[in-house]
Amino acid sequence: MQVSITGHHVEVTEALRAHVEDKISKLKRHFDNVVDVHVILTVEKLEQKAEATVQISGAKLYADDTQEDMYVAIDNMVDKLDRQIVKHKEKLQNHR
Template sequence: MQVSVTGHHVDVTDSLRNYVEEKISKLKRHFDNVTDIHVILTVEKLQQQAEATVQVSGAKLFAEDTQEDMYAAIDNMVDKLDRQIIKHKEKMNSHR
């Protein structure tokens, strides 16, 4: 699994990068076929936004969240991705 973290109007520090990688690593517990993850962290005035695109076995999943705190935005974004990955896995396994 390849994780890339970029920042738009924000410097991505080591602690922020480690936090994102730690949270993203939890996605592998539900689905092993996650190949590529691209995370973009954006700051616009008082709004902190985190968005991610995940390449999963032939499909692309996208999630974003905006909060006043960057860490809260990352947490909510990972939760959204987690739900999407579970739903994608169930779709793949529910063949009639």
């Protein structure tokens, strides 16, 4: 799984990078075929936005979240991706 992290108007520190990689690694517990993850962290005035595109076998999933705290935005974004991956996995298993 390749994880690329970029920042718009924010410097991606080691703490942010470690937090994102720790949270994204939890996605593999539901679905093993995660190929590529691209995370974009953005700061616009008082809003902190985290968005991610996940390439898995058979689909491309997208999630974003905007909060006042970047770490909360990352957590919420990963939760959204987690739900999407579970839903995609159930689709694959039910429609044989």
